[in-house]
Amino acid sequence: MIGIVSYGTYVPKYRVHTEDIAHAWKKNPMEIISALGVTEKTVPNVDEDAVTIALEAALQSLSYFKGKPSEIEALLVGSESHPYAVNPSSTIIGELLGVGTSYVAADLEFACKAGTAGVQMIAGLLSAKQIKLGMAIGSDTAQSKPHDALEYTSASAGSALILGSSNVVASLLSYTSYSSDTPDFWRRDGIRYPSHAGRFTGEPAYFAHVMGAAKLLFQKSKLQPKDFDYCVFHMPNGKFPREVARRLGFTSEQLGPSLTVDHIGNPYSASSMMGLSSVLDVVKPNKKICMISYGSGAGSDAFVWKTTDALVTIQKKRKEQNGLVSQQIARKSYVDYLGYLKQTHKV
Amino acid sequence: MNITVAGIGMTKFGELWDASPRWLAGQAVTAAIRDSGVEKKSIQGLFVANMLSGMLGMQGHLGALFAEELGLSGVPAYTVEGACASGGLAVHAGVMSILSGQYDTVCVLGVEKMTDHKPELVSSALMGAGSNEERLAGATFPGLYAILARSHMEKYGTTEKQLASVAVKNHFHASLNALAQFTHPITVEQVLRSSCVADPLKLLDCSPVTDGAAAVILTKHQSKKSGVHIVASAVATDTLGLAGRKSLTELVATKQAALKAFTQAGVEQKDIQFAEVHDCFTIAEILAIEDMGFGRKGEVGTNMEKGIYTLGTAEHIVINSSGGLKGCGHPIGATGVKQIVEVTSQLRGVCGKRQVKQARVGLTHNVGGSGATAVVHILKT
Numbered sequence: 001m002i003g004i005v006s007y008g009t010y011v012p013k014y015r016v017h018t019e020d021i022a023h024a025w026k027k028n029p030m031e032i033i034s035a036l037g038v039t040e041k042t043v044p045n046v047d048e049d050a051v052t053i054a055l056e057a058a059l060q061s062l063s064y065f066k067g068k069p070s071e072i073e074a075l076l077v078g079s080e081s082h083p084y085a086v087n088p089s090s091t092i093i094g095e096l097l098g099v100g101t102s103y104v105a106a107d108l109e110f111a112c113k114a115g116t117a118g119v120q121m122i123a124g125l126l127s128a129k130q131i132k133l134g135m136a137i138g139s140d141t142a143q144s145k146p147h148d149a150l151e152y153t154s155a156s157a158g159s160a161l162i163l164g165s166s167n168v169v170a171s172l173l174s175y176t177s178y179s180s181d182t183p184d185f186w187r188r189d190g191i192r193y194p195s196h197a198g199r200f201t202g203e204p205a206y207f208a209h210v211m212g213a214a215k216l217l218f219q220k221s222k223l224q225p226k227d228f229d230y231c232v233f234h235m236p237n238g239k240f241p242r243e244v245a246r247r248l249g250f251t252s253e254q255l256g257p258s259l260t261v262d263h264i265g266n267p268y269s270a271s272s273m274m275g276l277s278s279v280l281d282v283v284k285p286n287k288k289i290c291m292i293s294y295g296s297g298a299g300s301d302a303f304v305w306k307t308t309d310a311l312v313t314i315q316k317k318r319k320e321q322n323g324l325v326s327q328q329i330a331r332k333s334y335v336d337y338l339g340y341l342k343q344t345h346k347v
Numbered sequence: 348m349n350i351t352v353a354g355i356g357m358t359k360f361g362e363l364w365d366a367s368p369r370w371l372a373g374q375a376v377t378a379a380i381r382d383s384g385v386e387k388k389s390i391q392g393l394f395v396a397n398m399l400s401g402m403l404g405m406q407g408h409l410g411a412l413f414a415e416e417l418g419l420s421g422v423p424a425y426t427v428e429g430a431c432a433s434g435g436l437a438v439h440a441g442v443m444s445i446l447s448g449q450y451d452t453v454c455v456l457g458v459e460k461m462t463d464h465k466p467e468l469v470s471s472a473l474m475g476a477g478s479n480e481e482r483l484a485g486a487t488f489p490g491l492y493a494i495l496a497r498s499h500m501e502k503y504g505t506t507e508k509q510l511a512s513v514a515v516k517n518h519f520h521a522s523l524n525a526l527a528q529f530t531h532p533i534t535v536e537q538v539l540r541s542s543c544v545a546d547p548l549k550l551l552d553c554s555p556v557t558d559g560a561a562a563v564i565l566t567k568h569q570s571k572k573s574g575v576h577i578v579a580s581a582v583a584t585d586t587l588g589l590a591g592r593k594s595l596t597e598l599v600a601t602k603q604a605a606l607k608a609f610t611q612a613g614v615e616q617k618d619i620q621f622a623e624v625h626d627c628f629t630i631a632e633i634l635a636i637e638d639m640g641f642g643r644k645g646e647v648g649t650n651m652e653k654g655i656y657t658l659g660t661a662e663h664i665v666i667n668s669s670g671g672l673k674g675c676g677h678p679i680g681a682t683g684v685k686q687i688v689e690v691t692s693q694l695r696g697v698c699g700k701r702q703v704k705q706a707r708v709g710l711t712h713n714v715g716g717s718g719a720t721a722v723v724h725i726l727k728t
């Protein structure tokens with residue numbers, strides 16, 4: 001059975017309060033926090049980018065992996081903040097991981113679902129028996145223009161999944177995708193910050209695609225929300241995942257452990273993968289997880305994961321090494337708005 | 348004046364992401380023609396009300412565009428633009444065209460597609476209705492109406508709570524209107540707690556960005572299906588910018604248009620049982636009620652809180668039974684036409700839960716900009 005062999009996460013140390021951003025723009029902080037449901041977000045250090053963050057997550061995933069890095073035969077890195085327009089992040093990361101040269105590498109871009117697109121592609125290679133092990137990474141230092149609504153949530157983090165056909169900690173029972181040409185959010189080549197279509201990013205974009213993917217997944221897997229123990233969604237803010245979970249019939253108990261957005265904001269490609277990792281950190285064996293990402297433009301990847309007894313070992317190691325998502329979130333230091341601008345190279 | 352409103356039609360108002368302007372127009376006009384019982388070939392003129400298509404969608408020449416789209420090619424077709432009063436002006440132009448003897452039967456279409464465009468572009472385009480000085484100063488219409496609200500508060504002691512009561516009333520009415528953008532009631536507390544847009548106006552004091560279309564078939568002939576007639580159609584104008592006004596606590600164009608309309612119709616304020624007025628912002632409804640003489644200056648706010656303009660508790664006149672611009676939505680070019688649709692529906696007695704009892708005389712009031720254009724129609728059975 002194909003599934004997750006190991007996983008790793010990286011949450012940058014720095015945070016900026018939503019309140020500080022709001023004050024800088026003479027906005028009412030309580031209105032912003034109430035509207036978005038996010039009180040603080042991660043800020044990359046001045047020398048961190050999508051590659052360094054991806055590398056940190058990948059290294060952590062390898063630290064729980066019993067094999068060698070050279071056994072990784074596919075490395076796909078999803079991000080919308082790849083440091084280079086031309087020059088792959090995946091080979092930089094592969095080189096630093098010691099993967100060697102016998103592997104397929106590619107950078108992926110599909111807004112906030114580029115990481116999960118990589119998961120599906122590696123699952124396909126595994127099913128076709130083209131590879132035995134592959135790594136999919138979602139990593140971003142999310143861009144947002146100062147004073148744009150995105151500035152309150154755009155965050156940084158990375159999540160890496162090693163996928164294989166044996167010794168899995170979570171089996172991949174089913175997966176599917178839902179895609180359409182829906183221009184809700186975009187960034188043209190050479191333009192520093194993304195644009196978005198305001199309220200259009202809601203109903204016809206996020207909700208239509210997440211719910212569309214959910215329905216396809218439920219049909220394909222013959223499972224219903226009540227059959228799952230946990231659910232994970234892309235988290236552009238604190239409200240959307242809660243609302244889509246409610247509409248689909250999931251309970252707050254099923255959703256709760258995945259809601260990293262409340263503490264770190266929206267690290268774009270890493271958002272849903274970080275939510276999944278957060279659930280994997282606490283879930284018991286033999287539990288089913290429904291995971292649905294969302295990427296603007298637009299599409300959703302949907303997965304059914306079922307945890308195994310092997311997960312307990314990784315959970316234990318992650319806890320011992322202060323590597324749980326919750327532990328990484330708790331390790332933090334605040335910067336003010338000016339510090340945020342400096343560390344994200346805006347000034 | 349006795350122009351028959353033979354047919355009416357309108358789309359749902361709201362964020363209609365899947366609807367194009369052509370689709371919206373088609374839905375409204377088809378419904379209006381079907382409602383009228385008039386054959387399409389009998390329509391001799393088409394008046395299209397729209398403000399933003401040229402600026403946001405780069406599509407002008409809407410008269411010919413929609414004549415083709417609606418299967419009216421060959422029919423004289425006109426685009427009428429008067430900012431938020433475009434719809435009212437187009438109805439006025441349609442009425443005038445019949446009164447002139449040029450046409451017997453015309454179609455008036457109001458259509459606006461706003462949600463395809465970024466909010467800042469919509470705000471900027473809407474300021475096309477303001478003066479150059481206001482644009483250069485960075486003013487927006489929420490800001491201009493905030494100046495009017497603040498002036499009214501200082502002169503008459505009008506309160507933010509009284510302004511909020513307008514929005515509460517109109518959301519209540521909209522909750523009874525299936526075609527309205529907002530069909531949920533709100534409370535004064537929710538209005539007061541909503542985000543400040545331009546002090547003292549909060550988010551829920553402001554009408555929304557809306558997609559929608561409305562259409563009416565007007566004719567000089569009597570209609571077997573509709574006994575509703577336009578008995579007055581009046582327009583007045585004022586300075587484009589607020590700086591040129593003598594008073595910031597009244598809209599002179601509204602007063603002048605209303606006076607003309609009352610004279611044309613031979614009716615007085617006390618004869619009007621219900622009115623659709625231009626509540627682009629809550630202060631605008633208070634000004635409209637005062638300026639048309641449905642309430643004394645400075646007293647309307649207090650009375651609004653008491654519910655004397657609300658369905659079910661109204662003492663004399665019901666204001667904005669459709670939900671108004673605030674509750675039903677404000678697709679700029681369509682608004683003035685929708686007001687005719689609502690008043691006609693009320694006079695036909697087909698408004699269900701929001702029906703004004705024994706409705707016989709109704710009025711519409713449509714404003715462009717911050718009061719530079721005002722259009723008033725009076726309709727009777």
